Amino acid sequence: MFEDRGLTDHGQRLGILESALYTCPHCNRVIAKNPQRTRPRGYCAKCNRTVCDLPVCNSDCNPILRDVSLAQRFPETGQPFLLRGPQGELLYDLKFQDKERIYPSGSIRNSSVRLDAGSSR
Amino acid sequence: MAQYGTAASGWTPVAHADAASALANNSYHAIRTTAASTLRVTEVFIGGEATSSTVNRMSLRRLSTNAATPTNVAPGPLNPLSAASVSQSYVAATTGPTIASTSHLMNLAFNSFGGVIRVVPAPGEEVWATASTAPNGELVLDSISGTGVVSTEVVFEEM
Numbered sequence: 001m002f003e004d005r006g007l008t009d010h011g012q013r014l015g016i017l018e019s020a021l022y023t024c025p026h027c028n029r030v031i032a033k034n035p036q037r038t039r040p041r042g043y044c045a046k047c048n049r050t051v052c053d054l055p056v057c058n059s060d061c062n063p064i065l066r067d068v069s070l071a072q073r074f075p076e077t078g079q080p081f082l083l084r085g086p087q088g089e090l091l092y093d094l095k096f097q098d099k100e101r102i103y104p105s106g107s108i109r110n111s112s113v114r115l116d117a118g119s120s121r
Numbered sequence: 122m123a124q125y126g127t128a129a130s131g132w133t134p135v136a137h138a139d140a141a142s143a144l145a146n147n148s149y150h151a152i153r154t155t156a157a158s159t160l161r162v163t164e165v166f167i168g169g170e171a172t173s174s175t176v177n178r179m180s181l182r183r184l185s186t187n188a189a190t191p192t193n194v195a196p197g198p199l200n201p202l203s204a205a206s207v208s209q210s211y212v213a214a215t216t217g218p219t220i221a222s223t224s225h226l227m228n229l230a231f232n233s234f235g236g237v238i239r240v241v242p243a244p245g246e247e248v249w250a251t252a253s254t255a256p257n258g259e260l261v262l263d264s265i266s267g268t269g270v271v272s273t274e275v276v277f278e279e280m
Binding site: 021027028029054068071075076078082083084085086088091 | 224250
């Protein structure tokens, strides 16, 4: 009876149930898939992974592995790098994200392209 | 990398809401990293030992405050050739840990009257902890509701 729902009852009447799990790459929560769900799950194109239903996990890419790296580099700051809020939001000071970037946000001036460069006189 | 198993046998959970503080000894199963260690959880096993039907809602959560002076229990290497684990587990401390009041990493509800739960994340989908300081460095497996006796095992890979 479980196979048509994506579940496997190996034990049949013994009550053994296997269910698919996945882990959200943004908040690190382990999600058990509901086999009766029909609406689509969120997807992060940067992570190339399925994300959970928390709003921020669906709107922003905040990979947990980046924050593991931050937690290793800045443990003395006491920032909650691996913690997420109830909506999946980051709880640490965002200035630490710039320390992981080669070019901190806002540091690169917009380049311009002159479209009239080839005009003749 | 080397993997290690930590076990807590026959303990009675206490229902801990989010943000519960100073958890009582032997009412949880925690693992902790040190400043120089990082781990990822590769398996969580819970075996129910209650003598009557009792639903336990077990959860893996992070901490907002680490335990003070935990009584370390050295994890056992799955491969005897592995070096001793830097990370430690504990079920008792001078002052118990405080649970973070945010989303749970795993929710595992089952009937502890003989029920068993085994969670094995796929490679690359593990739960992480690192660098000792709260809330990044420790994980606790305990009950949200239900107090049926359980034995638990957490297997982790140290990076």
